[in-house]
Amino acid sequence: MLVTWLLFVANMLLTLKRYYNSNTLIFSKVYIWMWLTGMFFFLLTFLESYLWLFSFFSNNLVRDITVQWKASGAMVGSWNMLVYGTAFYVMEKMSGDEKVATSKMTFFFYFLGLTNLMFNWGHHTYIVPASPWIRDIAYVISMTELLILGNIIWGWRKTVSSATKTFHLMPYRFFTASDVWIFINLILAIAISVPFINRFTHGTHITVAHAMGTTIGINTFILFASVFYLLRLPEGTTSLKYIKAGFWTLNVSLLIFWVSLIASGVTKTIELSNGGTFASAMQKMLPYFYSFFIAGIGIFAGILLIAIPALISCIQNVRQNRLVSIQSVA
Numbered sequence: 001m002l003v004t005w006l007l008f009v010a011n012m013l014l015t016l017k018r019y020y021n022s023n024t025l026i027f028s029k030v031y032i033w034m035w036l037t038g039m040f041f042f043l044l045t046f047l048e049s050y051l052w053l054f055s056f057f058s059n060n061l062v063r064d065i066t067v068q069w070k071a072s073g074a075m076v077g078s079w080n081m082l083v084y085g086t087a088f089y090v091m092e093k094m095s096g097d098e099k100v101a102t103s104k105m106t107f108f109f110y111f112l113g114l115t116n117l118m119f120n121w122g123h124h125t126y127i128v129p130a131s132p133w134i135r136d137i138a139y140v141i142s143m144t145e146l147l148i149l150g151n152i153i154w155g156w157r158k159t160v161s162s163a164t165k166t167f168h169l170m171p172y173r174f175f176t177a178s179d180v181w182i183f184i185n186l187i188l189a190i191a192i193s194v195p196f197i198n199r200f201t202h203g204t205h206i207t208v209a210h211a212m213g214t215t216i217g218i219n220t221f222i223l224f225a226s227v228f229y230l231l232r233l234p235e236g237t238t239s240l241k242y243i244k245a246g247f248w249t250l251n252v253s254l255l256i257f258w259v260s261l262i263a264s265g266v267t268k269t270i271e272l273s274n275g276g277t278f279a280s281a282m283q284k285m286l287p288y289f290y291s292f293f294i295a296g297i298g299i300f301a302g303i304l305l306i307a308i309p310a311l312i313s314c315i316q317n318v319r320q321n322r323l324v325s326i327q328s329v330a
């Protein structure tokens, strides 16, 4: 993995150097910074996650868990930088509006994301008896995400009106869905980052709802949007019909899946807080496990309905040399 990543970094840096030689303004684009920080921090956190090889870390359980979660927490931030950078890039290329990727507001949120990447990881280890300042910093930094939530609510009218105009285009459709999932997941993420609430949600399916809701609803959708930007499927093709069906199947199933996980987590917390046993909690959670299972099949079917036509179209495009070339980033 390390070698692969180093090759990716080298490829990216050499490509950027080529563009920089013809246009020094590329560094005014937020996505260039997001890609660079994402690449660098992934490398750093990946190496950090192997510190357990040294006895200084592995001989001390608290230190080991803290460092492991520091690495894993920041790694999520790193890949998010890469994914969101790609989203900015695709949106700029599709809309032709270069202002968004260079605006002060966008850079403010980039730095907010970077601060969270570096300092919010302590919210994974609230129950670990490490130094209290790790917890305090993580709590305060996690709460800065409220600004992102506020910004979404502030601009929702604009978002809705532009989404209704562009929803028929496949990449925008996936971006719109990811916007909705960002909103829903952010509320849950901020809630479980409050130490008092985390005491009850940690170790329950609520954490799983957060983990899967974000990775599928946000990141996967953004990556699908980028794939459809590259493929540029013409209107009216059969593939599009399958993809549209997959889109709705995936979204509805994910919602049922997410709600089932939260319901299981809440049930477990209530049962255990009232003196119930693990076995009795599992019994009460059973109905939600069924809906979770059925919705899981729906998610799988939805992803197949989207991914298979995309893959077939990708192979056809490569054969006919029709893929959108990665255009100048400048």
Ligand code: HEM
Pocket: 076, 080, 123, 124, 142, 143, 145, 186, 189, 190, 192, 193, 198, 201, 202, 203, 207, 210, 211, 212, 214, 215, 218, 219
């Ligand atoms: C797209 C964005 C995000 C992704 C993909 C993501 C992913 C994850 C994953 C996979 C876990 C589970 C770790 C495990 O226990 O195995 C997790 C846990 C957690 N995340 Fe996120 N996360 C995202 C954003 C956020 C944000 C913005 C916050 C806070 C404001 C946050 C707060 C938390 C907390 C508090 C936990 C730990 C819950 C616990 O173990 O009790 N996450 N996240």
